[in-house]
Amino acid sequence: MAVGGALAAPETIGTYTIATLGSHSALQILRGARAEGFATLAICTEASEGIYRRYPFVDQILVLPSFPALVDRQDTLREANAILVPHGSFVAHLGVERNKQLQIPYFGNKHVLDWETNRNAQRHWLERAGLHMPREITSAQEIDCPVIVKLHGARGGSGYFFARDAAEFTARTAGMAAGSYTVQEALIGAPVYLHYFYSLLAERLEFLGADIRYETNVDSLGRLPSENQRGLPIDPSYVVVGNMPLGVRESMLHNVYHLGESVVAVSRMLCPPRGLFGAFCLEGIITPDEQFSVFEISARIVAGTNVALPSSPYADLYYGEPMSTGRRIARELRNAILTGRLAELVE
Ligand code: AMP
Ligand code: AMP
Secondary structure, three states: OOOOOOOOOHHHHHHOEEEEEOOOOHHHHHHHHHHOOOEEEEEEEHHHHHHHHOOOOOOEEEEEOOHHHHHHOHHHHHHOOEEEOOEHHHHHHHHHHHHHHOOOOEEOOOHHHHHHHOHHHHHHHHHHOOOEOOOEEOOHHHOOOOEEEEEOOOOOOOOEEEEOOHHHHHHHHOOOOOOOEEEEEOOOOEEEEEEEEEEOOOOEEEEEEEEEEEEEEHHHHOOOOHHHHOOOOOOOOEEEEEEEEOOOOHHHHHHHHHHHHHHHHHHHHHOOOOOOOEEEEEEEEEOOOOOEEEEEEEOOEOHHHHHOOOOOHHHHHHHOOOOOHHHHHHHHHHHHHHOOOHHHHEO
8 A cells, every 4th residue: 555655636535445444433434434435344243244345335344243353354354455444443352462563544644543552551641741630549448438439341321330438448448459440539520521633734633522421320320219229239430332412511511621632742752753542532421610630531533422413513614514533533544645744643
């Protein structure tokens, strides 16, 4: 594949294929790729293939016995002159090491994966950027507020529980191996997911939208009066069902941009020289004092952007034409190809 150097004509865009795993935000990514003139390919398992065959903008489907088998089946992608656009399933289903083993041009900076997937490294990054994070608690003696206990290896948002105070924490963690969980101050506020895009070509941070998640069972606990809940063995689960779009209070936008720009600036010191670019998401809770406390960063497109199809209020302010995050990624790749800068955006 020609990834650098010469300027390219718009007709050449169709000789490149944008490929992604068939799950998460693949429909949005491939729809956006088609809108920008690329060929498209979905990498599927037998279970997911049927979904992607339903949509006319998916040109090609590669069916694998499992997603990890991709590492041994990169030939098809190479023949298609593919560029891989990663999303949440790349880490969830392939793991960091397989992501690194992929030899196909991959949109984004793979070094960021190490910072993102290690809790301590992520905290170092975000705190260095000046972001407020929930306080990490290392012993029962420190507990002076309600806490959330996160079991290691908990996936998809289940495996967490709350403790009101040190006594409840001690009772509930009795018998659990120290080191098998982390403890944080529990924040009581509004969870918000902020969607960004940092353009390396334009050197510009764009705020493309926000969502809130619809999660089971936390989002249904409020439907039961607390006296009915008392005594029931219910721990909160954050298994996501879907997402809802959110318009952010306009006076908060200044801070929204500031947070995103700080995270990008620090990423350049941690993963030089490019740092974090493309789509990313800051996930946090806004407390009544209007503090945005971040509990996680996702360094690629998040599925919450699926609600902004074909566009979001904020993308509309920039573009005045439909621009989902998936399409924004394809637009960046297109601009890079046309200006001979693709090598800067892929790995
Ligand atoms: P999946 O391919 O659906 O198993 O999802 C891969 C990862 O992305 C999992 O960690 C999911 O929890 C997360 N995920 C999938 N869909 C959504 C969504 N709509 N909102 C937030 N996270 C999601
Ligand atoms: P995580 O696995 O860190 O993405 O967290 C899953 C869910 O737990 C988030 O969507 C939040 O709603 C909730 N959560 C995480 N950390 C905290 C915290 N410190 N306080 C309250 N809720 C939290």
